[in-house]
Amino acid sequence: MCWWIDLDNTLHDASRYILPEIDRSMTHYVAQTLQVDSELASTVRHDYWIRYGATLLGLVKHHDVDAQDFLDRTHVLPDLQRQVVPNPRMRGLLQQLPGHRILLTNAPLQYARRVMQHLGIAKAFHAVVAIDHMWIHGHLRPKPSPLLWPYLRRQVAARRHVLFEDTLVHLKQVRSRRMHTAWIVPPGAVARGRAGRPAFVDSKVKHFAQARAWAMRLAQTGQPGSRRTLMR
């Protein structure tokens, strides 16, 4: 088994400080780079995110922005340690998943390592795949690029692959590749009970910890069973 596990809003709540702070930093970066006011910069940032899945891809494509410079300057997050709440149970729960455990995030590696350290889960993973590792044939191909999954799966010898993720468009992309999917409902999302579960989701839970029973059964039987919703 290979467990691919997202970071932000899957293993911790990034909605209150981290993601708003990154959005602010990206808007500031776009305003400086394009020499526009913050209102137009915010529109451009959002437009590139919608069109390409990441603001960075639009900036590289249309404005020849240096990817590393962008990532470094938009993920400073001076208050990160105070904002990431350690979860003492998380490391043990992760380590009970048998097989390869790989953290998979569209965020930069340095940021991912900082968050993992604050959460106390750095040693629970066999590898970390961050956006730094998603250059394929000279182009950045983060989630949900259709080129990313064939590239990643060639590098891991496992018969079954499972993705834990809060972003539905990422889950939809992998389900068509016969991977199993667990949707960790992000904080604040309006999606209650069975009604809010898309067909490409095998299991839907509010917290990663709740996905453990489903994951363990999948590991033991090789079958996801009836699609599960464990919302409370």
Ligand SMILES: [Mg+2]
């Ligand atoms: Mg996420």
